[in-house]
Amino acid sequence: MGKILVTGATGTVGSSVVKSLAHINADFVAGIRNPAKAKEKLGAAVPLVSFDFADLSTYAAATKGVDRVFLIGPPLDYTLDKLLAPFIDYLKNQNILRVVYLSAFGVDKISNELTFHKVVEEKLKADGFKLTTLRPTFFAQNFKNYEWDNITKYKITYTPSGSGKTAFVDIADVGEVAAKVLTENGHEGKEYVLTGPESLSYYDAAALLTEVRKEPITYPAPTPQQYTETLTQAGVPDFIAPYMITVYSMIANNQVDHVSQVIPQLLGRSATPLKTVLLQELA
Ligand SMILES: NC(=O)c1ccc[n+]([C@@H]2O[C@H](COP(=O)([O-])OP(=O)(O)OC[C@H]3O[C@@H](n4cnc5c(N)ncnc54)[C@H](OP(=O)(O)O)[C@@H]3O)[C@@H](O)[C@H]2O)c1
Incomplete structure (x- = not known):
């Protein structure tokens, strides 16, 4: 067996995948753009290789000895499919066909311009990859990563989610699932919806906070209009509000109100509750 390449390794999901792969002594390498950030985020012992989706000259060294790839694209990029496409083509040409792709729960329900995960999935399938698709719902870590100031300074949690619900998933659970499916047989062709143990609204999340x-x-x-006005007043770039409104409309429209059993089935334990993550990160 060859090595695993973890893309997005310095990110929220990628660093969790790295941690879980290291924990089970898997043979992997972390694809990174910034060595100093990577060492700080991942520790000195993690093997690193330069990798940038936008720089084709990094592909050969990053995939040396690699036969499996954890593929993830960065957030807030409307053209994610175009960023990833050259690397997917390269993998196909090199016959590196085992890919675990981090998509998102509910993407099949978004009908407007946020179609990039669907486009990437369709490309991977059409190109004959041995694909496992992970579909996490909203991350429990979003509260710390995206709402730290709202929560700690303004004492609010602020998303255009109405009273809809989702079962926020702990990224540590997602990382553990990814490490398992990357290192075991039997997960090719599978699509795994990953959620926490209970569906919660942002009113419920505010009570937990x-x-x-x-x-x-x-x-x-x-409302979406109030949300847009607030972000505009705060000087947030214009493209962010429509992106977030589309994403959070999946909660507002009750399209992601679902508790999946995949984490308990694959990990043999319950999925981690939102409160546990909030206690770790925001207490
Ligand atoms: N947040 C949620 O609730 C949620 C739910 C479901 C799915 N998702 C999906 O999760 C993904 C985001 O994951 P995340 O939260 O882990 O993101 P993140 O923490 O922002 O990390 C993004 C990673 O991508 C890397 N990266 C950015 N541009 C790159 C490039 N051109 N080439 C190579 N690497 C690049 C970054 O590296 P640097 O450190 O060098 O910048 C970083 O490691 C998105 O696809 C999103 O749709 C998110």
């Missing part, structure tokens, strides 16, 4: 922070945190349930 109130408990964890030991101070009142509220959810003002902004």
Whole structure:
């Protein structure tokens, strides 16, 4: 067996995949753009290789001895499919066909311009890859990663999600699933929806944050228009609000209100509750 290349290795998901692969002593290499950031995020012992989707000259060294790839694209990029396509073509040409792709739960329901995950999945299937698709729902880590200031400074959690629900998933669970499917047989052709153990609204999340922070945190349930105005006033680039409104409309429209049993089935234990992650990251 060859090595595993982990793309996006310095990111939220990728670093969790790296941690889980290291834990089971798997043969892998972390594809990274910034060695200093990678060492800080992943530790000095993790094998690193330069890799940039946008720089074809990095592909050969990054895939030396590799026969499996954890493939993930960065967030907030409307043209993600175009960023990933040259690397997918390269993998196909090199006959490196075993790919675990990090997509998202609900992408099949988004009908407007956020179609990149669907396009990537369709390309991987059409090109004959031995594909496993991971479909996590909204990350429990979003509260720390994207809402730290809202929560700690303004005492709110602020997304255009209405009163809809989703079962926020812990990225540590996603990393463990990814490591398992990358190192075991039997997962080719599978699509795994990954969720936490209970469906929660942002009102529920605000109640948990109130408990964890030991101070009142509220959810003002902004309409898409109010959300856009707030982001504009805060000087956030214009493309962010429509992207987020589309993403969060999946919660608002009850399209991702679902608890999957894949994590318990694959890991032999319960999925981690949102409160556990909030206690780790926001207490
Ligand atoms: N947040 C959610 O709730 C959620 C839910 C479901 C699915 N998703 C999906 O998860 C993905 C985002 O994952 P994440 O949260 O782990 O992202 P993240 O923390 O922002 O990390 C992004 C990673 O991609 C790397 N990267 C960026 N541009 C690159 C390039 N041109 N070439 C190679 N690597 C590049 C970054 O490297 P540097 O460190 O060098 O910048 C970083 O390692 C998106 O596809 C999103 O749709 C998110």
